[in-house]
Amino acid sequence: MATTKHSRLRSPAGIAATLGAIALLLISVFASFIWGDAAGQTSVTDRLAPSSWDAPFGTDQLGRDVFARVMVATQLSMMLTLGATAISVVGGLILGLIATVLPRHPRRLVTGLIDILLAFPWLLLVLFFSVIWGASAMGAMLAIGFAGVPSLARLVYNLASSVSGRDFVRAARVVGVGPFGILARHVMPNIAGPLLVNTAATASVTLLSFAGLSFLGLGVQAPEYDWGRLLQEGILRIYVNPMSAIGPGLAIVIAGLIFTLASEALAIGSGEGVRATRALAAASVTGRRRAVDRGPAVPLQQTDASSDTIAEVRGLRVAFPDGEGGTVERVHGVDLTIAPGEVVGIVGESGSGKSLTAMALAGLLESPAEVQVTRHHFDGIDMSSTLSREEQSRLGVELAMVFQDPLTSLNPALTVGRQLTEVPEVHLGMNSRDSRERASAALASVHIPEPGRRLRQYPHEFSGGMRQRAMIAMGLTARPRLLIADEPTTALDVTVQRQVISVLKEAQRATGAAIVFISHDIALVSAICDRVVVMNGGEVVEVVSAERIREEATHPYTRALIACLPDMTSDRSVPLPTIGTTNITLPEEVVQ
Structure with a gap:
């Protein structure tokens, strides 16, 4: 990534936040051993003494050293702050992610509940929960923690929803990755950066909230004390000894500043923060491996086809809600048949329904799209019924799709290597070494130089043409019988277009896979396809041989x-x- 973890730590904000966090940690751990006696020792003769070298913040009404008490209070203040922050973050994650994976109507109920809670003033929620759990340190932690859940839940839901609509997530669903696998492998790595930034900012607000509750007498109760309670005691004699109030106030400000600097340091390279979650993604992949023999890498050569039809869809209709209770049909009764090894082109203007037809053929259309078919089969699999685990695994191996924009189709939070090794690991049962060798061979087969080094890079480090070729390579890491290329040459210059087309032809020859090539360029389609399907207004208006399209088109x-x-x-x-x-x-x- 452009901004590395080390560069964030070496920034002024990162250095200050790191040093401050270390100081807070050391004080929290060792303060009671160093200043514990002075913080608890009373002296009637020294009560309400002004600041001095021995007691920089003076003494309280019982003669106890206020500076020592501020140092000792660091531990309880930090524990309560981090505990409440953890409650807010975990609760927000659970509620936000649940709303993401729920069906449409339950999702609306959950998001409606979140919006209702957000409509209440935050302080009102804190006071409401404080009444439930009582005026105590634990009650204040629970009150502040739960009051912070709605805002973080809304943040998590918005971030997760933006990722869930990406092409690579839809492709993961169709090959059998469950909702929790998608959350762990694709959603969490992409939202981790912004979430870390907001967690640090939430900790700063939580610290101030605790100080406020304790100051009002609703937080920590005697004989325990935190910075807010010390501030409450010091404010009563601010005109006699200002340092007794300024001391705990300084501690609150400095700790809050440290959390704010941490948030700023994380925000400098929030995208890089997702690297820390790649281990989770890898663990999720490992957990889904099938119990199959782990032999050497399977060669890229495809087995020969055993039937006359590899994919077929009949009577395909695709409609979308019109926002007024009705639907608008965009694809009207399309019939499409693909033979093994055949290269079929679908051509038409933008909006003609060609991409919707291809997405439906691959089973990638989801709500709110309404899909109706009289027959939908792929290699013996009835795609119109609920797929079994075995059928989903076959789809992950035999059906590959190259999307129009590979920058949105490739997961930006994972390296190219992590994404290319997923299919060999999950669906072919290969170990990490064999799957990486297969991914490297796939990159080499699409003419990407230095494949070993490229596997360690992220999608944004590839050019547009290289990303398209990487998407093709991803399909070649399996055993594709059908490769759907949805306008793979759009926005590429003619030289790169030629490279992509050449790679597709080589892939077709090497694997024997059928190809559905979608484009608005009829000349390009007729040059590389066996048969051309022409669509207009959501209908197939003509099917003609590519070689004789100029002569036979009617x-x-x-x-x-x-x-x-x-x-x-x-x-x-x-x-x-x-x-x-x-x-x-x-x-x-x-x-x-």
Whole structure:
């Protein structure tokens, strides 16, 4: 990552936060041994003494050293602050993540509850919980901790929801990764950075809250004392001995500043903070491995097909809610059949339904999309029914998809190597070494130089063309029988487009996999495909051989797409043909 952990620690905020945290830790542990006697020893003759070298903050009404009591109070103040922060963070995580994985209607109930709690003033919630658990140190910790849950739950839900809609999460669901596996492997690594920043900021606010409750007499009770209680005692004689109130106030300010600096240091490179959670992601992958033999890496060569159809969808209809209680249908009764080893192109304008058709074919469409089919099969698997664990595992091995934008399809929190080794580890049962060798071979097969070094890099360190090739390599780490490429050359220059197309052809030859290639460029599709499916307005208007598309195309829309492609003989004085929303305007020579 651009900002490393060491660079964050070496920043001014990081250095100050680190030194301050060490100081607080040492004082919390050793203060009672160093200042414990002075903090508890009473002296009637020394009561209410002003500040001096022996007692920098003076003495209280019983003659006890206020400075020593401030030092000893550090332990209880820190324990209560960290305890309440932990309650807020854990509660917020649980509530926010549960809301993320729940179905639509229960999710609305949970998020509605969070919003209702957020509508109440925070102090009102604290006072409400204080009444429930009573005026005590434990009661104050529980009150402040639970009062902080709603805000962190909303933060976690917003962060997790933004990640859950990404392509790599949808792909993980279709290959059988459960909701908890998705949370641990894909969601938590991506939200860990912002969550750490807000945790440090929450600790600072919690510290001030404890001081406030103790100052009001609702927190720590005698004979125990924290900084807030010492501040309450010192404020009564602030005009006689100001240091008795300033001392504990300084401790509160300094500790709060340390937490704030920690938050700032983490915010400098919050994205890097997710590295700490990669171990969790790896553990989650390991926990899901199948009990299969762990032999050497399986070669990339694919076994031959045993049927006439590898994938089929009949009567496909896809609709979405219109926001007024009804639905709007975007795909209207599409039929599509893919033979083993066949390269099928789906072409059409933006909004024609080609990507929705491909996503439905792969089983990646989820709520709020409403999918209806009369038949939906992939390699003998009925995709319209609930899939078994074995069928989900097969999908993870045999079906690969290259999305339009690999930067959003690859998990930005995990290295490329971690993502390429997931399928060999989870679905092929390989050990870590063999899966890494397979991932390295896959990168080499798509012409990415230095694959060993590239495996240790993150997606943002790859160029656009390299990310697309890495996505293809990810599919090759398994045993693909069908590879769906959803506009893989969009936003790439012609040189990189040629590289990506070349890699797809090589992958098809090496594995024998069928390919569904989606594009709005009919010339590109006809150059690499065996058959072209033309879509317009959510319907298949024509299916034609790619080799003879110019001669055999009969539908006006297909002919219009072809006519829109200029060549070296095009008359530059004549406007290019246009395809309108209601009609198709063709040159006279094309109509004839």
